[in-house]
Amino acid sequence: MSRVIVKQLHGRGIEVPCQNTTDDDGPIPAKELFPVRNPNVLLLARKQSGKTTILYNITKAYVRDLGKDKLKVIIYSPSWNKNNVWKAITKHLDENEIDWTAEDYFKGVDANNKKFNHIDQFNRKMGEGGRPESTYLMLFDDLGSDMTCPKLTNLLSKNRQYNLVICTCVHDVPDAKPKALNNYDYIFMFPNITDTRILELHRKLSPALGKDAFLKLYQSATERPYNFLYFGNEPERYRYNFDRMIEFGE
Numbered sequence: 349m350s351r352v353i354v355k356q357l358h359g360r361g362i363e364v365p366c367q368n369t370t371d372d373d374g375p376i377p378a379k380e381l382f383p384v385r386n387p388n389v390l391l392l393a394r395k396q397s398g399k400t401t402i403l404y405n406i407t408k409a410y411v412r413d414l415g416k417d418k419l420k421v422i423i424y425s426p427s428w429n430k431n432n433v434w435k436a437i438t439k440h441l442d443e444n445e446i447d448w449t450a451e452d453y454f455k456g457v458d459a460n461n462k463k464f465n466h467i468d469q470f471n472r473k474m475g476e477g478g479r480p481e482s483t484y485l486m487l488f489d490d491l492g493s494d495m496t497c498p499k500l501t502n503l504l505s506k507n508r509q510y511n512l513v514i515c516t517c518v519h520d521v522p523d524a525k526p527k528a529l530n531n532y533d534y535i536f537m538f539p540n541i542t543d544t545r546i547l548e549l550h551r552k553l554s555p556a557l558g559k560d561a562f563l564k565l566y567q568s569a570t571e572r573p574y575n576f577l578y579f580g581n582e583p584e585r586y587r588y589n590f591d592r593m594i595e596f597g598e
Contacts, residue, residue, distance in 0.1 A: 369556045377407040378513075381590055382578075385535045386483075386507045391517045392549070393538035398574035400433040400515055402536065403487055404487060405590075406515060407437055410485050416445040420482050423450035424466070425489030467499045481511075488516040495522045504531040521545040526552040530581065537577040539570040555584050565594065 382389070389406070393399035410419055421441055428434045428450040441448045455465040474480070495501070495518050507514055521541070522529070529535075529552050537546065543563060550562045557565070569577035569588045578587035586594040 376409060376590075378406070378413045379410070381406065381409055382534060386512055386532055387514075387533040388504050388507055389513075389515045390529075390532040390535045391515065391538070391578070392519075392521065392535060392541060393517060394519055394540045397538040397540070398576075399536070399538060400431060400437075400489070401574075402426075402576075403489070403515060403517070404433055404437050404592050405438070407485065407487070408440060410483065410513065411440065411444050411446060414483055416447070416484050417445055419485060421446055421448035421485045421487070422470075423448065423487045424452070424454040425487065425488075426452045427489065428452070445498075454488065454500075455497065465499060466529070467497075467503055469500075471503070474506075477507060479511050483511050483513060485513045486515070488514070491516055493523075496524050496528070501528045501531065504528075521549045521552075524552075526554070529553060533581055535579045535581070537566055537570070537579065539573060539575065541566075541570075553579075555579070555581075557584070557586075 352378055367469065379385075391402065407421065419467045423434075423437075425431075425434060428438070438448065438450065451466065454467055456463070458464050488495075488500070491500075495516060500516075501510070501524070503510075504514060506512070529549075535549075535553075537549070546563055546566050550559045565586060566577045569575055575589055578585075578590065580586070588594065
C-alpha cells in the first residue's frame with residue numbers, strides 16, 4: 349500500500365460523534381460535501397452508528413444552499429416520527445419552510461390490502477414535465493432487501509434528469525448487482541462491518557485501490573465510533589468522514 353497522506357479540507361474540522369457540519373457561518377455547503385451535482389449516496393451502517401445524524405447534516409447543507417424556493421424533501425423511514433434525530437430533521441425543515449413529506453416505507457401493502465409503490469407515483473409526476481427547477485432530496489432509511497427494488501435502481505439512474513439527490517441507508521453490504529451499486533456516486537462505510545463484507549463490496553465496486561489497501565483504509569477510518577470511510581466513485585476518491593481528504597504517495 350502506498351503511503352497515506354491525510355489533508356484537512358477547508359481548514360475546518362467535523363466533530364464526532366455529533367458529526368457537526370457547521371462553522372461560524374452555518375452548515376458547510378453541499379458542494380463541499382459532494383463535488384458531484386445531484387449525487388446518489390449510499391450509507392452502509394449498523395444501528396446506532398450515527399448515520400441518521402449524517403443525514404441531518406446533509407439535509408442542513410441543502411437547506412442552506414437551496415432554501416425553501418428550490419428544495420423539496422421526501423423521507424421514507426419507519427422512524428421518521430419516532431427517532432429524536434429524525435424529529436430534529438423535520439423540525440429544521442419546518443423552521444426553514446421547506447416543502448417535505450414523510451412515509452414509513454416507499455412500497456408495501458396499504459390498509460385495504462392493496463399494493464403501493466410511491467416511486468411509481470413519483471415517476472409519473474416527473475414524466476409530466478421537463479427537469480424540475482426544485483431539487484428533490486430523497487432520504488430512504490433502513491431499506492433492507494428493498495434496496496434491490498428494480499424501480500429504485502431505475503430512479504437512481506434518473507437523478508440528473510429529475511434533479512434528485514438520493515440518500516439510501518442499509519445495514520449491510522447489499523445483494524445488489526455491481527451495476528446497481530455503481531449508480532452511487534458516494535458510499536459511506538461506518539464501523540462494525542465485517543472484513544468479509546467490506547471485501548465483497550470491493551469486489552463489486554472494482555476500484556483501482558487494491559482490496560487489501562481498501563480494507564486497511566476502512567479499518568483505519570472506523571477505529572473510533574461514529575466515524576466512516578467516504579468513498580467517491582468516478583473519480584475515485586477517499587476521505588475520513590467529510591473533512592479529511594486521503595491521498596496516496598510513494
